[in-house]
Amino acid sequence: MNEKISALVDAELDELDERRTLEAMKHDVALRGTWERYHVIRNAMTRQLGTLAPSELAERVRACIDGDVVAPTATLRFWPLAGGFAAAASIAMVAFLGLQVWRDPIVPVAVAPTAVAVTSAPAAVATAVSDEARARRSEARLHDYLFGHNEFMPTGSMGNMLPYVRVVADNPEK
Amino acid sequence: MTRLQRLIPASVFCFVVVPAYAADTAQDWLLRIHQAPQVLNYEGTFVYQHGGRLDTMRIFHRAVDGAVTERLVSLTGPAREVIRTDQEVRCYLPDQKAIFIEQRRLGRNPFLGIVPDRLPDLEQNYTIQLGGKARITGRAAQQLAIRARDDYRYGYRLWADQETGLLLKAELMSDSGKKLEQFMFTQLNIGGAILDSMLVAHTSADGMAWYRDNEVTDGGPTRSWRAARLPSGFKLFSNVLRRLPRDERIVRQLVYTDSLAAVSVFIESADVAKSDDMVEGPTSMGALNALGKILDRHHVTVVGEVPVKTILMISDSLVPESRP
Numbered sequence: 001m002n003e004k005i006s007a008l009v010d011a012e013l014d015e016l017d018e019r020r021t022l023e024a025m026k027h028d029v030a031l032r033g034t035w036e037r038y039h040v041i042r043n044a045m046t047r048q049l050g051t052l053a054p055s056e057l058a059e060r061v062r063a064c065i066d067g068d069v070v071a072p073t074a075t076l077r078f079w080p081l082a083g084g085f086a087a088a089a090s091i092a093m094v095a096f097l098g099l100q101v102w103r104d105p106i107v108p109v110a111v112a113p114t115a116v117a118v119t120s121a122p123a124a125v126a127t128a129v130s131d132e133a134r135a136r137r138s139e140a141r142l143h144d145y146l147f148g149h150n151e152f153m154p155t156g157s158m159g160n161m162l163p164y165v166r167v168v169a170d171n172p173e174k
Numbered sequence: 175m176t177r178l179q180r181l182i183p184a185s186v187f188c189f190v191v192v193p194a195y196a197a198d199t200a201q202d203w204l205l206r207i208h209q210a211p212q213v214l215n216y217e218g219t220f221v222y223q224h225g226g227r228l229d230t231m232r233i234f235h236r237a238v239d240g241a242v243t244e245r246l247v248s249l250t251g252p253a254r255e256v257i258r259t260d261q262e263v264r265c266y267l268p269d270q271k272a273i274f275i276e277q278r279r280l281g282r283n284p285f286l287g288i289v290p291d292r293l294p295d296l297e298q299n300y301t302i303q304l305g306g307k308a309r310i311t312g313r314a315a316q317q318l319a320i321r322a323r324d325d326y327r328y329g330y331r332l333w334a335d336q337e338t339g340l341l342l343k344a345e346l347m348s349d350s351g352k353k354l355e356q357f358m359f360t361q362l363n364i365g366g367a368i369l370d371s372m373l374v375a376h377t378s379a380d381g382m383a384w385y386r387d388n389e390v391t392d393g394g395p396t397r398s399w400r401a402a403r404l405p406s407g408f409k410l411f412s413n414v415l416r417r418l419p420r421d422e423r424i425v426r427q428l429v430y431t432d433s434l435a436a437v438s439v440f441i442e443s444a445d446v447a448k449s450d451d452m453v454e455g456p457t458s459m460g461a462l463n464a465l466g467k468i469l470d471r472h473h474v475t476v477v478g479e480v481p482v483k484t485i486l487m488i489s490d491s492l493v494p495e496s497r498p
Contacts, residue, residue, distance in 0.1 A: 141475075142464060142477075144387075145425075145438065145475055147419060148276075148416055148418070148427055148438065149427075149436070149438040150263075165222050165231060168229070168248045
């Protein structure tokens with residue numbers, strides 16, 4: 001199973017395996033811990049040291065998968081304009097991951113080459129109303145930026161309508 | 175042969191509607207794909223897949239004397255639509271009770287496209303190869319593979335209509351070969367009349383808020399910035415001040431592109447920006463990655479359809495060009 005989780009973190013699983021692995025993680029706290037550690041390692045390996053996941057991330061991701069209300073509002077409001085990418089569970093998780101890191105203070109973490117544990121400062125639990133509001137404003141800001149970015153999307157590759165296909169694409173979790 | 179000599183035949187080629195037999199090389203096909211929407215009318219239905227999610231959309235596209243009008247409508251989920259002309263783009267988002275209007279400055283200066291004299295640059299960073307023949311929505315198609323030469327950009331697999339060059343199917347691929355996004359026509363009529371009524375919004379504007387983005391010449395961060403390190407082939411394409419549609423704050427936007435992929439850097443003065451609503455840290459949505467950080471009393475956000483490492487290289491190397 002650890003191999004599967006490693007592959008999930010590296011986005012190398014096919015869709016069926018992805019779904020199975022996520023389903024397994026949903027019911028197994030140890031697997032979620034593994035997933036969290038692999039992300040930390042991967043981040044460290046790709047030099048994202050300043051942006052490591054805050055602690056309890058896996059728990060919050062689980063809550064999101066379960067449809068718990070710990071943190072999903074922000075995500076739901078963000079994805080429509082960004083293009084509805086919160087579709088597949090894996091993408092949703094990346095989304096949650098992004099948003100979680102995004103909304104919490106960035107905590108620089110020193111990671112030794114062999115370190116596997118998250119040692120960030122305790123992150124605020126994302127239930128505070130002010131947090132929600134702040135996340136929403138952050139999302140609106142990114143919407144605005146994406147809108148500005150669309151204009152400059154090169155037209156040759158995927159066709160010049162693609163940026164707007166992303167705009168139109170639905171958010172499945174509404 | 176000089177660079178100019180190499181380009182002349184290709185430049186001539188660019189302005190001719192290319193008949194099918196003329197498109198022999200992969201490069202010819204890429205140009206045809208780019209040119210086809212500028213000369214063709216079409217309407218059709220396509221699916222857009224991202225992750226495990228599938229959306230269905232309808233498109234109406236009219237080209238008259240080089241002027242293009244296009245309407246895109248979602249058939250699944252909220253009834254969103256986008257109407258695009260060479261001058262502006264209107265996004266109707268009834269689920270958000272919002273209409274966004276974006277001016278098309280590039281419409282007047284369509285630099286960001288695939289034109290023959292940019293192909294040599296493009297081929298420094300991508301390989302372009304012809305693939306096999308296929309059939310998409312009942313039409314004969316030619317496949318084309320565009321692979322990145324390094325892992326700072328994504329690759330593409332394209333299927334062009336054999337007869338007209340119109341893009342029938344496209345896939346955006348990560349460097350590990352994972353499909354990040356895909357779109358494909360499932361029904362298509364090429365060459366018929368596209369009526370005015372097909373190109374107007376069917377969404378009522380009642381109760382909707384209007385947001386408009388504007389380019390401005392004054393205000394915002396006075397200092398200019400640049401990325402000191404860029405992946406091979408990325409060049410500064412644009413450096414503008416723009417007023418954001420929603421709250422009218424002014425930001426500087428730098429755009430770097432390698433001709434196929436683009437990265438935008440948004441810079442706001444921390445004095446003006448409310449620190450609690452800025453983008454912080456990395457976020458990713460399929461092919462799109464973004465990163466926000468604070469740099470020298472400015473909020474900086476880097477956004478693009480490129481891998482995270484490209485976003486990081488650019489965001490890590492931003493430096494102010496001069497003192498205000």
